[in-house]
Amino acid sequence: MSPAAVGTEEDGRSKVSSTVASGSSQSLDCFSQNGAGLKERNYLGLSECSSVDSCSSTVPSMCDEKKENMNLKATELRLGLPGSQSPERDPNLYTLSSATFDEKPLFPLLPTKDGICSSQKTGTAAVSGNKRGFADTIDGFSQGKFTGNTGMNPLLSPRPSGTQSSAMKEMPSKLQERPSPANNGTSHNHAGASVSGSAPASKAQVVGWPPIRSFRKNSMVTTSNKNNDEVDGKPGVGALFVKVSMDGAPYLRKVDLRSYTTYQELSSALEKMFSCFILGQCGSHGAPGREMLSESKLRDLLHGSEYVLTYEDKDGDWMLVGDVPWEMFTDTCKRLKIMKGSDAIGLAPRAMEKSKSRS
Amino acid sequence: MNCFPDEVMEHIFDYVTSQRDRNAMSLVCKNWHRLERCNRKSVFIGNCYSISPERVIERFPELKSLALKGKPHFAYFNLFPPGWGGFVYPWIEALAKNKVDLEELRLKRMVVTDECLELLSRSFMNFKCLVLVACEGFTTVGLAAIAANCRFLNELDLQEKEVDDPKGQWLSCFPDSSSLVSLNFACLQGEINLGALESLVARSPNLKSLRLNHTVPLSALQRILRQAPQLVDLGIGSFIHVPNSETYTKLKNTIIKCKSITSLSGFFEVAPHCLSAIYPICMNLTALDLSYARIQSRALIKLLRHCGKLQRLWIMDCIGDTGLGVVASTCKDLQELRVFRSAFIDRNDPLGVSEKGLVEISMGCPKLHSLIYFCQRMTNAALITVARNCPNFMCFRLWIFDPVKPDPDTMQPLDEGFGAIVQSCRQLRQLSLSGQLTDRVFLYIGVYAEQLEMLSIACAGESDKAMLYVLNGCKKLRKLKIRNSPFGDTALLMDIEKYETMRSLWMSSCNVTIGACKALAEKMPRLNVEIFNENEKVDCSVDDGKKVKKLYVYRTLAGRRKDAPEHVWSL
Numbered sequence: 001m002s003p004a005a006v007g008t009e010e011d012g013r014s015k016v017s018s019t020v021a022s023g024s025s026q027s028l029d030c031f032s033q034n035g036a037g038l039k040e041r042n043y044l045g046l047s048e049c050s051s052v053d054s055c056s057s058t059v060p061s062m063c064d065e066k067k068e069n070m071n072l073k074a075t076e077l078r079l080g081l082p083g084s085q086s087p088e089r090d091p092n093l094y095t096l097s098s099a100t101f102d103e104k105p106l107f108p109l110l111p112t113k114d115g116i117c118s119s120q121k122t123g124t125a126a127v128s129g130n131k132r133g134f135a136d137t138i139d140g141f142s143q144g145k146f147t148g149n150t151g152m153n154p155l156l157s158p159r160p161s162g163t164q165s166s167a168m169k170e171m172p173s174k175l176q177e178r179p180s181p182a183n184n185g186t187s188h189n190h191a192g193a194s195v196s197g198s199a200p201a202s203k204a205q206v207v208g209w210p211p212i213r214s215f216r217k218n219s220m221v222t223t224s225n226k227n228n229d230e231v232d233g234k235p236g237v238g239a240l241f242v243k244v245s246m247d248g249a250p251y252l253r254k255v256d257l258r259s260y261t262t263y264q265e266l267s268s269a270l271e272k273m274f275s276c277f278i279l280g281q282c283g284s285h286g287a288p289g290r291e292m293l294s295e296s297k298l299r300d301l302l303h304g305s306e307y308v309l310t311y312e313d314k315d316g317d318w319m320l321v322g323d324v325p326w327e328m329f330t331d332t333c334k335r336l337k338i339m340k341g342s343d344a345i346g347l348a349p350r351a352m353e354k355s356k357s358r359s
Numbered sequence: 360m361n362c363f364p365d366e367v368m369e370h371i372f373d374y375v376t377s378q379r380d381r382n383a384m385s386l387v388c389k390n391w392h393r394l395e396r397c398n399r400k401s402v403f404i405g406n407c408y409s410i411s412p413e414r415v416i417e418r419f420p421e422l423k424s425l426a427l428k429g430k431p432h433f434a435y436f437n438l439f440p441p442g443w444g445g446f447v448y449p450w451i452e453a454l455a456k457n458k459v460d461l462e463e464l465r466l467k468r469m470v471v472t473d474e475c476l477e478l479l480s481r482s483f484m485n486f487k488c489l490v491l492v493a494c495e496g497f498t499t500v501g502l503a504a505i506a507a508n509c510r511f512l513n514e515l516d517l518q519e520k521e522v523d524d525p526k527g528q529w530l531s532c533f534p535d536s537s538s539l540v541s542l543n544f545a546c547l548q549g550e551i552n553l554g555a556l557e558s559l560v561a562r563s564p565n566l567k568s569l570r571l572n573h574t575v576p577l578s579a580l581q582r583i584l585r586q587a588p589q590l591v592d593l594g595i596g597s598f599i600h601v602p603n604s605e606t607y608t609k610l611k612n613t614i615i616k617c618k619s620i621t622s623l624s625g626f627f628e629v630a631p632h633c634l635s636a637i638y639p640i641c642m643n644l645t646a647l648d649l650s651y652a653r654i655q656s657r658a659l660i661k662l663l664r665h666c667g668k669l670q671r672l673w674i675m676d677c678i679g680d681t682g683l684g685v686v687a688s689t690c691k692d693l694q695e696l697r698v699f700r701s702a703f704i705d706r707n708d709p710l711g712v713s714e715k716g717l718v719e720i721s722m723g724c725p726k727l728h729s730l731i732y733f734c735q736r737m738t739n740a741a742l743i744t745v746a747r748n749c750p751n752f753m754c755f756r757l758w759i760f761d762p763v764k765p766d767p768d769t770m771q772p773l774d775e776g777f778g779a780i781v782q783s784c785r786q787l788r789q790l791s792l793s794g795q796l797t798d799r800v801f802l803y804i805g806v807y808a809e810q811l812e813m814l815s816i817a818c819a820g821e822s823d824k825a826m827l828y829v830l831n832g833c834k835k836l837r838k839l840k841i842r843n844s845p846f847g848d849t850a851l852l853m854d855i856e857k858y859e860t861m862r863s864l865w866m867s868s869c870n871v872t873i874g875a876c877k878a879l880a881e882k883m884p885r886l887n888v889e890i891f892n893e894n895e896k897v898d899c900s901v902d903d904g905k906k907v908k909k910l911y912v913y914r915t916l917a918g919r920r921k922d923a924p925e926h927v928w929s930l
Contacts, residue, residue: 209436209762209817210700210733210758210760210762211435211436211758211817212436212699212700212733213435213436213493213519214435214436214437215435215493215519215520215546216519216650216651216699219546219548219627219651
């Protein structure tokens, strides 16, 4: 890498080079050497302790644009058949990669400087500077010129210049010898220029996440309706998911009966779950104020004659929730249903009495 | 090169069993190609639509063992419309018509009907081994046909079969003298005839591997184990009993005699107090699958303390970081670890596992080479540590509950962590990423991951460059799976020849348009380009600029397939 491109070096950020014998050392050797060399910083000493609290933020350790240039080389598009590589390119690339990358086999954590590579996708000035730097480099590459872009703070420590610079000096010449084919170059420009920043979908919109196989999900539900023994007297071992349906709701919910110990807990949880349907609001993550309002409203509705909580037992009969002891209820309940009071004529008055006696 | 007569060459070839080596051998010269193809007995086809059965049969006249995969891996997560394809019937039909002497059939993610199984059982006299992983479409009726007609059956292995099946008497259909070595029906949901099962075990002296489904109670298990103390691999169905009962005591005494068991799985229902019956055999275990077992972490930890020789552990995240610490200190030989998301919440460790557990494992188990890890959070520091401690990873698949979560300590993307993994683990073949990730991590992957064959991405990257780094840099890439990431037409069309070197490409919820897919299909006749959007019928008049919801591209020599359903648009 021509020194001009390196720019100012970070002060003592990484003192790897002192322990690196030669650029083409084996990576394993580098590990041990680097281990010694990096002890000063000892971010890698993290292996001793299980949690990290010493580092504040991560930054790529290498000179970004330098690596990007070489990486561009490594990831250069070919016109030829996939897999074919021009012979003179490989050895150079290999020495380059072993020279530079093995020296820094791991990525020591370094505090950010100027917010480089901050995580915000919206792009702070530094981040966009980063991207601009890369795009500029692509432009330079396609034009067959090696641009020394100082948009980034290179973090590279002084390196043994012997093998390095000779290898690096070959780089620019290589670049000039074989500028990327014109059409690829231009499309590179397009790719580089158009940094489409469409943010990845939020968690809620990702279908099939987390990637649990449907077989696994289904089988857990199937066996969940059988009882497990308790362990250490703790109630609620294992999960007992039952469907909860509500008249007029577009979809059903599931609750784990074992995570509650009383009817009160269950009914307040159901209130929370179905409040959005009662009040015609979507999403259950409303502001606390709104939630409280809806809960109390819902409680009134549920404990009034509007809605009645019923369950289907093992025999297939629909029963009113609350008659039997909680343990017996969880043993026999197969699914729950929140019925409208009008559908539960005859049950409703008792529901009111029950709920009053409960609360 | 050919100083030896053909017979000698064939004899030498017989020692080479790896598919990849065989494929390489057949490329050496025409003579080797001819010798190899006439000598090859076992063929693996990663995508059943990539070639027609007739061509396979023609090329390999000595074919005895066939392995096929149908739907790609993403089909597991309900991303594929039902009826998409993967029908095995044409294959079995072709094999039967050409009188292939089929002995083994291994299918994954394919549609296997009872009709297929019946045809299979009647067509191949020497049929020995049937393995169906995550296949659908058959019932116990088909199984009964296999049991009854395949006189020399020694392996029947069903895994992850989804459909509930009616009760059947298939177990009674096995012949009187059974040569069964391996029987796995752990995934079947229905009741089975316990008497028939016990009788089958009693007359199968060669039985080494038996995996029961959840309806087999502990009492039956005890009787079975008494008949088959030679078992090497056992899958327990239900493991619940009243403590100190006679049955339970009998079981404990029986298990102690099963000294050969090295692999244990199942535990679909388990009472923790019963687990102590297992302790005596734990020290022999090299593989333990508790990924369906609802056991709280305390009981799990107790059990795992006995398992010093474990090499493979599949477990749910209710084990918690503490439990993983115990694993790290106990199981020094651990090579493969899978930590799955549990469907129930352990009050002790409600958050599952985090980066701490993984770091402890990496410190205690340096031989680890295969990992699946569902966690609640992950940090760059932890990944760097893991990369340094375990440089032998071949399979590294990490999923965070929130797919775009950054490093919670530093609020940085996880680029550096995964970058360390690919740089340190030179043999890495399979990689799944999650967490907040920018284009940078793909740069690292493109540069370092030279052996990478499978890459799975979700909600990652910022621009087309990311995909380009991977396509350009990973020369050995075979399967690329992308969803919910901002990659568009430029990335898709930049290097279309690359796709012919890969098995398949999947992109869903990205920024690829119909027009680009059409262009791809037009330029590359040896690729099948399929688009599907849920269950809507294909509307060919749709504007080219419309974004594609799901795109599946795979290389093929068989041309466009004819069995695609209506909602799959083959361009």
